[in-house]
Structures are given as structure tokens and as C-alpha cells.
């Protein structure tokens with residue numbers, strides 16, 4: 139019921155149109171009710187009395203009825219399509235808006251394909267159900283009530299006999315409805331699984347090919363495909379059973395009517411025209427019963443989809459503004475961690491007792507083995523996650539007390555892998571600050587050593603890059619990311635050094651660009667190569683979530699501990715590589 143009410147909230151803005159649509163549907167459906175009555179009049183009066191004038195009037199009337207029916211049919215279809223599409227657009231936007239608000243942790247726990255299927259499959263299921271069910275529901279409901287009324291008017295005993303079968307049919311529909319709801323839920327989940335495997339394997343096609351796992355993936359896909367088939371068939375089987383059962387029950391009723399009605403005509407209690415009209419109304423009746431059962435199935439399906447959509451909308455983002463959070467004023471860039479502990483999963487600490495002091499403009503390098511927690515430290519600064527205990531301050535202000543937006547606006551991130559959006563090089567750099575002028579964008583590209591290669595591309599800054607555009611090299615992508623960050627002009631920077639090696643020339647260009655970017659800003663550099671961080675003001679050496687050493691390169695080398703060892707390992711492997 140709750141789901142119905144919530145769906146109704148989306149329908150509310152379109153209620154005037156919906157009323158108009160329902161009027162159109164009722165008017166169009168009422169044509170089904172006129173025809174048997176007209177036939178009764180023709181047989182009992184016009185044909186019996188050979189009344190030519192009335193015959194002409196009736197013939198003209200039928201044409202007019204069908205003309206009007208056509209007009210109302212147009213109205214119902216157009217209006218319902220409009221309302222259905224509008225509601226779907228609203229729901230889809232609501233889900234998408236909510237997706238943008240949800241925290242990173244939400245995405246990490248779920249597969250991309252599943253999330254995509256909420257916006258595609260579920261919303262589409264809802265749309266079909268909304269439009270078709272309202273039209274069918276009103277048309278058939280109206281035909282049902284109108285036909286029953288006319289039947290009782292013609293012969294109430296015969297009508298009672300007919301509707302004895304109705305509770306039987308209703309009960310059957312009820313039982314099937316419950317089962318259908320379960321099977322359609324499973325069906326939607328299976329469809330989401332397929333999308334999910336598909337999405338995963340398409341984006342990982344390189345990995346699949348490099349491991350020669352095509353057959354393995356085909357097998358996996360076929361498993362999901364088959365599971366989907368099973369779920370679809372279960373649903374189809376129920377649907378296939380429902381119709382014949384309902385039809386059989388209806389047929390038994392019709393036979394009874396012909397027998398008893400025939401007796402009444404023979405006994406002179408009923409005219410021939412009335413019996414024919416009565417039978418036509420009964421036929422009218424079987425259609426709504428059949429269709430209404432389908433509407434019922436459709437409603438169950440859409441409720442299942444709606445429930446999944448509402449579950450998404452009900453998920454609260456983990457990272458939220460505190461009540462009364464204020465905007466972070468323009469910062470100088472003093473970043474401090476105060477005894478911060480953090481874990482992704484309760485009971486498995488990822489960071490323990492982290493304390494860091496970075497003065498404005500300083501470069502802090504974080505080094506350590508893979509999995510030591512370097513990225514996690516960086517993730518806490520823009521509040522992608524919140525510490526479990528301890529706190530982080532910027533210019534002495536606890537970052538939990540300010541709005542997330544104002545905090546992230548002042549932090550620049552250059553990730554390991556640059557994500558390019560479909561669009562021109564210009565647009566991709568502008569992502570750093572949407573109101574930047576063309577000159578500012580070109581300035582940023584120049585500072586990031588990106589101007590030259592962009593200018594050399596066929597359409598310069600207008601060249602399409604990203605998934606569907608020209609491919610850029612690793613170093614070029616990084617320079618686009620650096621240009622973005624320069625444009626954003628943040629006081630605090632987080633650099634995740636790319637692990638993939640660049641050639642010396644490209645490396646030099648990237649390093650130069652990074653140096654320009656970092657100058658004057660507080661920067662946290664997640665370093666994989668020690669050569670780039672010698673001049674860092676502080677180097678933090680991480681081991682299993684703890685800072686085990688900190689100091690400058692010289693201090694740490696002199697200390698001869700973990701950093702020294704890391705250095706020796708890298709130095710000797712570099713030498714070996716040469």
C-alpha cells in the first residue's frame with residue numbers, strides 16, 4: 139500500500155490531465171455498451187415492425203458513435219502516453235539525482251550493472267505498467283460495470299446465474315496474482331544480473347583477452363542467460379495457465395445462459411433480441427475479466443519495480459552535511475590529522491592512529507607497500523569516507539563541521555587513472571571549473587604542458603576525446619587531469635601518482651606540469667616511485683595502516699629504517715632494469 143501511495147505522489151502533478159484521460163477512456167469504452175442495445179432494438183422493434191425510418195436513424199447513430207469513439211481513443215492514447223512519459227522522466231531523474239548524492243561506499247558495495255538496471259529496466263517496467271494498466275483498467279472496468287448493469291436490466295435471474303462464476307474467477311486471479319508478483323521480482327533480478335555481467339565484461343574486455351578467458355566468460359554469461367530464461371519461463375507458464383483457466387470458467391457460464399435464456403424465450407418471458415443482446419454483454423464481460431487479470435499481473439510487476447526504485451531512493455548517503463554545517467571559508471591549506479582511525483569494515487582496521495601536520499604549501503609524500511593505506515588517507519581529506527575516530531582539520535576547522543561541497547571545492551585531485559568524459563578536449567579541461575573562460579582554459583593547458591599536443595590534434599581543442607573520441611596516451615591523459623586541477627585552483631591537492639611507467643620524455647612533461655601545479659599548494663602525493671618525492675617536506679612511511687616513520691628524504695635515509703630499505707629495493711630494481 140505504501141508503494142501505491144508513493145507512486146501516487148509522482149502522479150499528483152498530472153491529476154488534471156489524468157482526469158481528462160479517464161473521461162476519454164470512459165467515453166471510448168462506452169461504445170462497446172451501445173452496440174448490443176442497438177442490436178436488441180433492431181431485432182425486436184425495427185425488424186419486427188419493418189420501421190425504415192428508425193433503421194435509418196440507428197444506422198446514422200452507429201456511424202456517429204464510432205466517429206466519437208475514434209476521437210476519444212486519440213485523446214486517451216495521447217494523454218496517457220504524455221502522463222506516463224512525464225512520470226517516468228520524473229522518477230528517472232529522481233533516481234539519478236539520488237545516485238549523485240550517494241556516497242562512494244554505496245557504489246563499492248554494488249555492481250554497476252545492477253545500478254544501471256534500476257534506471258533502465260525498472261523504470262521501463264514501471265512505465266509500461268502505468269500506461270497500459272490505467273487504459274486497460276478503466277476501459278475494462280467500465281465495460282464490466284456497464285455490461286452488468288445492462289444485463290440486470292434485461293433479465294436479473296439470468297444475470298445472477300452468470301455472475302455465480304465470477305467469484306470463482308476472481309479467486310483464481312488472486313492466487314495467480316500472488317505467484318506472479320514473486321516470479322516477476324525474480325525476473326527483474328535476473329535481468330539485472332545479465333546487464334551486470336555484460337557491463338563488467340565489456341569494461342574488462344582487455345583483461346579477459348589477456349588472460350584468454352573468453353570461454354570462461356561465455357560460460358558465465360550463458361549461465362546467467364539460462365537463469366534469466368528459467369525465470370522468464372516460470373512467469374510465462376503462470377500467465378499461460380491463467381488465461382485458459384479463466385476462459386474455461388467463463389465458457390461454462392455462457393453455456394448455462396444459452397440453455398436457461400433459450401428456455402425463457404421459448405416460454406415467452408424474454409424476446410429474441412434481448413437474449414442476443416444479453417449474450418453480447420456476456421461476451422463483453424469475458425474480455426474485461428481476462429484483461430483485468432492481466433492488469434493485475436502488470437500492477438504486481440510494476441509494484442515490484444517500484445519497490446526496487448524506492449529502496450534506492452530511501453538509501454541515505456553515508457556522508458552528509460551535519461545539521462548547521464557552514465561553508466568552509468577560503469582556506470590557506472593547513473591540513474592536520476588528529477589520531478585518526480578508520481576501517482572500511484567494522485573490526486578490520488585499515489588506518490590506525492594517524493596524525494599528520496601539513497603546513498600551507500607543504501608537500502607531503504605518502505609511501506609504503508601496496509595495501510598499506512596510502513589511498514585511504516587521501517580519501518579521508520575530501521570526506522569520501524569519515525574517520526571512525528579522531529578528526530581531520532583544515533586551517534584548524536574540523537572538516538565534519540563544514541559542508542561537503544565547500545570542502546571538495548577547495549581540494550583538487552589528480553587520480554592515478556584520468557577519467558575522460560565524452561566530449562572535446564576543451565570540455566574535458568573545463569570540467570575543473572565550469573565558468574572558466576576560453577583564455578583561462580588555454581592558460582591551464584599550457585601550464586599543464588598539454589597545449590602543444592592538443593593544438594596538434596586535428597581539431598585542436600574541439601577534438602573529441604574520451605570513450606568515443608580519439609585515444610590519448612597515458613601521459614597526455616594525465617596532463618589533461620593536471621590542467622583540470624590547475625583550472626580549479628585549489629589550495630589542497632591530492633596526487634595519486636600513476637603507476638604505469640611513461641617514457642622519459644612524457645615523464646618529464648608530466649613531472650614539470652605537476653611541479654607547477656603543486657607550487658604554493660598543500661599537496662599530498664601518493665608516491666609509487668621514490669625518485670619523485672625527494673624534495674617533499676615530509677615523507678610518511680606507511681605499514682599496515684600505521685605511519686611507521688616520517689621525516690625528510692635525508693632524515694629517513696640517515697635513519698636507515700623502512701624508508702631506507704624501500705629505497706634500496708627500488709634503487710636496485712631500477713639498476714637491474716637498466
Ligand SMILES: Nc1ncnc2c1ncn2[C@@H]1O[C@H](COP(=O)(O)OP(=O)(O)OP(=O)(O)O)[C@@H](O)[C@H]1O
Nearest residue numbers: 246482483488506507508509510511512513514515
Ligand atoms: N573500498 C574499500 N572497501 C574495503 N576495503 C578497502 C577498500 N579500499 C581499500 N580497502 C582495503 O584497505 C587497505 C588499504 O588500501 P589502500 O587502497 O588505502 O592501500 P594503498 O596503500 O593505497 O595501496 P596501493 O598502493 O595498492 O594503491 C587494503 O587492505 C585494501 O584492501
